[in-house]
Amino acid sequence: MSRQPVVVVVGRPNVGKSTLFNRLTRSRRALVHNLPGVTRDRIFGEAERLGGGMVTLVDTGGLLMEDEDTFVPLIRGQAESAIRDGDVVIFLLDGEAGPIPEDREISDYLRGLGVPVVPVVNKGDRKGVDLQALEFHRLGIGEPVVISAEHGTGMDLLWDALDLHLPPAGEVDEPEEENDDQIPVAVIGRPNVGKSSLINCLLGDERLLVTEISGTTRDAVDTVLEKDGVRYQFVDTAGIRRKGKTDRGPEVLSVVMARRYLERADLCLVVVDADEGITNQDAHVAGYAWEAGRAVILVINKWDLVKDRGLGRERLEDQAGQHLKFMRHSPRIYLSALNGRGVHKLFPAMQNLHQAYRRRTSTTNLNRILTEAWEARPPAMSGKRAPRLYYCSQVRHSPPHFVLFTNLPKSPHFSYMRYLENVLREALGLDGVPFRVIIRGRDR
Known part of the structure; x- marks a missing residue:
């Protein structure tokens, strides 16, 4: 390749x-x-x-x-x-x-x-x-x-x-398949939101630690856990648990470490503090995961500290809508790493999200979905010309990239592109997956 x-x-x-x-x-x-x-x-x-x-x-x-x-x-x-x-x-x-x-x-x-x-x-x-x-x-x-x-x-x-200095553009190469039977997961978040507690809860409760394997960064150790026949590789959990490396400032460290973990993960658990609420710094750290093209689950930890669950959930949902708009379709799991309640929900959520992240859709199925959406709600005219959808295909997975070929590639408004994204998200089960829809021009 x-x-x-x-x-x-x-x-x-x-x-x-x-x-x-x-x-x-x-x-x-x-x-x-x-x-x-x-x-x-x-x-x-x-x-x-x-x-x-x-x-x-x-x-x-x-x-x-x-x-x-x-x-x-x-x-x-x-x-x-x-x-x-x-x-x-x-x-x-x-x-x-x-x-x-x-x-x-x-x-x-x-x-x-x-x-x-x-x-x-x-x-x-x-x-x-x-x-x-x-x-x-x-x-x-x-x-x-x-x-x-x-x-x-x-x-x-x-x-x-x-x-002039690059090889001819062609089809997007597929990423290398590594450890296809294993799900690499990064756990990130600002300091003191409970990342260490969450990892320790996952490992301690299950007691199914397979092995300690060397990571790609110096002094890094990944931890592999097997649950219901699925292996989860938590990226650089030793780094997550290290307490003494905050001299440069905890806010900077959380961002720098998050970037390092994300290079080697497919999924990302973004941990926030239910008691303190969702902050701008949470949005900064979560944004790195989304921009790196990683599937994201929002983990709302310390749920045990929230006394009024109804008002607490409403407050956190409002804060997520304000600070994490780009993650509005991502799964959200309320849990307590301290007492373990709700942690069991993470495993099926990670498995389902990873399947969606690596999903491949046939050209036939993709054309059927988008043609029906296009005909049900055609895009606006461009002058006297009507935009036409010729065909579409998936050119990449992990995360999925879809290319649509039309006669007027600059015509569809961003709101129409959002409509097509919503159609694909619902039809293919891509909640929490940062997939892309690319428009290209082509003569009939």
Whole structure:
């Protein structure tokens, strides 16, 4: 199987790398880049090419070539590692500030690595940036592409420039099947919501621990549990239970650790505190799971501390609607890891969700479902032309990606796309699964 192409985004701090990353990956919210230390690590996502097919996008920490900050060598090392693994580099520049000495140093640094580079001038919507962009020619790394990451202008030109250095776009590769008989699960949440208690409750009550196996991160240990013939691999439970690594601040740590666990999981249990309620930080951590393309179950722990269950449930549902709108279709389980009540509901929920996450739907069945939905509620006319659905197919699973071919790919309103997503979610049982519906144009 061919490797998915890798595009790496580098540049000075605060030139708009996170904004461009979110634009290309179509993230539903901004990444948490205002927490100290968070964007010092590489962030991975997936972006769809204009001609079809996917690339892995890597957002690196801001490059500073000369600085006394002790983090800078680490940031540069992370970025260089990503660059050497990539197929092409986006060197993002600040069009409003114009070229500065640090840009020259970074361009020299990139030339020394011998990798394909596409210089991209951001903030092209600001006054005078087009003229300023001409100055970036002097960096000697090629013709700059002018964009606005904030407003999305110039994205087609950017992809045209990237495609010159990428293999031809084709069908999306299927992910490798690993441990198909095992369900990898990450347990994440902000500090003190009961992650450790939940893991210990699952392991202690069942006493069906199979083995301790080495994880992929240093000093990490995964724990495998078998229940009713199904094996669950809880990712880096030793890391979850570690208590002494909060020197950098518990809020930052919860986000950084969550990202690490999610790289190796299919499912994610997002744990929140029923007594304290659902907070913005819960939304930040949960958002990483959703944007990473992981199936999510919302675990509302410490349910035993809520005295009025009726009012408590109403309050938590309101908070979930406010902070976790992107998870409105995810399963929610109220439990107490302290006394074990409700914990048994997790196992069938995880099994059902994992089956949906890996679900493959035949083209015949998919076309029947969407054709009926299209005919029952046709999209609005585009001028004098009626949008037509030619056919659709599933191009990927884990999570599912569906492609619809129409004569007017830019015509369907986002509300109509939401209608089609709801039809698929109900017909295929995809609650809690971050599937995607992609529209592409095709002549009859």
